Amino acid sequence: MSHDIHKYAFFLGCIAPNRYPGIEAAAIRTGKKLDIELVPLKGASCCPAPGAFGSIDLNVWYAMAARNLILAEQMNMDIALICNGCYKSIWEVNHKLKHNDELRDSVNEVLKEVDMEYKGTSNVYHLAELYYNDEVCGLNKLRDSVTTPLSGVKVACHYGCHLLKPAKDREFAGGAIGDSEHPMWFEELVDALGAEAVEYRNKMQCCGAGGGVRGYDIAHSLDITNEKLTNMTAAGADAIADTCPFCQLQFDRGQFEIGQKFGVEWHVPVLHYCEMLGLAQGMSPVELGLDLHQTSCKPFLDKLKGGQ
């Protein structure tokens, strides 16, 4: 186990810093115990949203994502991020521009007007994949950082879509992370915190929010969410763990909206993996901003043995 500090430019996206700031705070603080240092990526913007924005014009999506990538290139750093949607924009555009000269040239031609040039010198990672990677962190180091194990609770892992899919375009080292049909690495990450990850029917299904559908047809979008909630609770889940603040918003606010629209009541706390890691490392619910969640986290916190 190495004690080298791994430094990354921290790409925040929108929903974490502007709706669930506890995720940002947790990622930075928990990283200190894991030798992962997250350096501010000054002037970054929206990734931009792959569904809502890419649907209008993929070319402007490439250019806007490239601008964010260039900011990291100027720091000579790789990017770490905490959102599946951001991963799709930042990782995928980086990958496309690195391998497609024609596309890179057309993007650079426009970026010239703002004195920027994409070079392709940075790599992009999701923090969850870095936690799992033994060369950066790994399950043992994660387990060693836990001071208040999350024992006595069952957790349903929501992988989300855009970290893993389309799998044929992704390039995760080793087979463990890249499988998009039935991966288990997220369950392992949750188990490492002392909680019990449960499997449930159709666990790789989308949360329902993506592609602009949440804004376009909220009832359609929530009906997908409702199906996931049904399957998760059937497996006895006390909470949902996610790696994407947009999925988190869909589950967290969605439960309230489902109540209003469909008259179905749910009370399943929704936590980003960084927030769970924060709890397991002894951060308090207030320090994690869990009171900002629309679906109360209290049932989950009450059930944790040792009652934090």
Add this chain to the structure above:
Amino acid sequence: MTSAKAYKDAALAARLSDRVYRPAEDSDPSFTAEVEKIGGTAAHLCFQCGTCTGSCPSAPRSSYRIRTFMRRANLGMKDVCLNDPDLWLCTTCYTCSDRCPRDLIPTDVIMAMRNMAAKQGIVPKNFLATVNFIYNTGHGVPNNDANRVARVKLGLEPEPETTCKYPEFLPAIRKILEAYGTKQLADKVLSEGQ
């Protein structure tokens, strides 16, 4: 059209045994090529197995059928595709794309069609609202006062280290959005007040 097994109505039997769909004047032959170019996937290789629709979370709760859009792409049915409200019900989950036995990316066929529709001003307002949020603040989901208070309570600065804290980065963002005509499109369509 006769065969050992046929419908009694000869005209119906003839129609049902004709396996070639002819969209007549609806067809624009350049459509398939353009979809393939923007979407970066060889849509014409689709053999209509339906694995995509069978995997699709949007299919069971709407009339949206990704396989139908694949077929229409290959028949050149441009107007039908771009004007179908179902075009905007794909969550872009990419499940179809991971399972397609022809190794296609149906999701990106949808993205290509959406891009073409948007160029014609056919695009739901919520998509364009995102453009304006980004133009004004750099964020699709901007900061607000309640969140600033919450951030400070967590020991963070009220503004994240993004365009929120460094608005001097906004002019470049605006230039990019204008260079592609994205801002102009948003203004035009939103002012028409659908």
